[in-house]
Amino acid sequence: MPRVLRPRAKGLALLAAAVLAAAPAGAQPRAPHLRPAETSDEGGIWALSEKAELAARQSSERNRDPALNAYVTGVVAKLAPEYQGDIRVYVMDRPFFNAQMAPNGYGEVWSGLLLRVQSEDELAFVLGHEVGHFAENHSIESFRTLKARLGATMALQFAVAAVAMGAAVNAGSTQGANDIMRAAGALNDLLYLGQLAAYFGYSRENEVEADGLGFKRAVAAGYDPAAGATLWRALIAETGASSFKRVRDQEARANIFSTHPVSADRVKALDDLAAKTPTKARATDRKAYRAVIRPHLAAWLKDDLRRRDYGQSLALIDRLAAEGEDQGLLTFYRAEAYRQRRGEGDLDLARKAYAQAGTYPDAPIAAWRSLGDLALQAGDRPAAKSAYETYLARAPQAQDRWLVEASLKKLSEGSAT
Structure with a gap:
């Protein structure tokens, strides 16, 4: 039995490595005011995004304060003037630190984020990060990468199962057949986890890139270069004060399912960017920001x-x-x-x-x-x-x-x- 399986297992392992190393070419930066063809994969994602946007627009959690929404929209306009009309951001009353942006320009900013941001400069860094994802089509890249890897992984899993079934039939004993099927199951698990690891690693690259893009946009709009690192330090401190050990430990724990960079590394990268940037920003007006969120x-x-x-x-x-x-x-x-x-x-x-x-x-x-x-x-x-x-x-x-x-x-x- 081992002599039968080894050549096949070696071939499958080499094929798996080739699939996991492969990745489709990245999408080109998005041009303003363009809509993809409905029959394209991006068009399909836009259709789903538009349904999500409609649900957000009608949600009871949507904050409808005109002054607050105008303020957030105004910050986006300063960061991405070329995408005027392309980006629509909704403030949602949800008590978690989160912002996100779909490929069709629909975005959300949650109240938990607005509560923790202490200046327009810090808000600009977060929104610039999301604009970076949008401008570089990161969600489309991620979709195509995942689609390719899922398809290849599924094909490999079927191949592993077929090879294992044939070997099990010729195993000569029930115990031998069971051993072969268990080995095949383990290999399929490794293929699946390897695909996930590759996909989420790719997403981490997008996150790092979006940090840099957001930083550039914020500085170009006149915001404080140090604001991003300042915000992230505050979030690290808050995480360390959590009542739950699993939360306190999460920033120091990296795993294959973590799409964001470890925060200490993120702060250092932002500090390095700020150190290389001449400080020509206006003074941070925290009181003005507090006045906006006070109600x-x-x-x-x-x-x-x-x-x-x-x-x-x-x-x-x-x-x-x-x-x-x-x-x-x-x-x-x-x-x-x-x-x-x-x-x-x-x-x-x-x-x-x-x-x-x-x-x-x-x-x-x-x-x-x-x-x-x-x-x-x-x-x-x-x-x-x-x-x-x-x-x-x-x-x-x-x-x-x-x-x-x-x-x-x-x-x-x-x-x-």
Whole structure:
């Protein structure tokens, strides 16, 4: 049996190596205002992208604030003036750091990204990266590469199965036939994983290229060359603060399914680009960016807490608070993070944070309600009574007024006895 299989296995291995090394030629940079033929593979992808765009446009998660959307669209226009009308970006209220762009120019920017970006310069780097993917047709390249490799891999898998079946029939024993089929299955698994490794490695090249292209576009538009590395460092720090070990470890772990470069390497590459670029950018205006996203801060922070990664949320809140703005709102959501996490000492930290939030003029009214609940839970009846009374005075039409009044009544009765 081994003498029968070795020549065939060697031939299959050589054929597999040839297939995995092969890759179609990259697509040419896209010309503005052109639409592919409907019968082409790119035309098919455009059709699917248009369906996805329609779903995004009608989605309940789409943020329809005209000012916010105009701001994002304006940044794209500065980065890619030649693609005016070709690119349409939708802001989606989803609490994760993500931006993406389809081949037909439909793109999304998620609220989790806008919450973590702290200046127009940082946003420009991310959007420039996505424009780079679009301009260089990376999604079309990836599709053609995957299509070619999947087809070749499937053919090889059928060939392996056929050879193995023939060898098993002539094996002379049930055990020998089983061994042959197991070996064939293992080879097919290796072919499949090898194809995936090659495909995702190719995608990593696209990511590195898109970083460089985005950097060039951002600098050409007058943005800070250091913004990309600054943003990525903040994301690394936030990842390191995660409540979950698997998240904390992910930036240091490279595997064949990771399409983005390891972040430390990405930061170094961006730092090197910035060091070689004369700094002629305007001063970063963080206050102007904060003004654009301020109407959405509360909703986005509330959504972020729904991820239940309180370590990351607290790190994000600390970074936002370092700007010295929105202190009441941010301190309130810091208290919310402690209250929801409920680790050792967290409820005491939450109570202190609610009280601190109340010292700022922009504190949400709910801070006094939550402070009253925690004070009551801690047995501090005078503090609970004071917080509840403040809450009712500030929110006389509150829907839960009757509940708070009932709690105040019990507190008063307790004091009388």
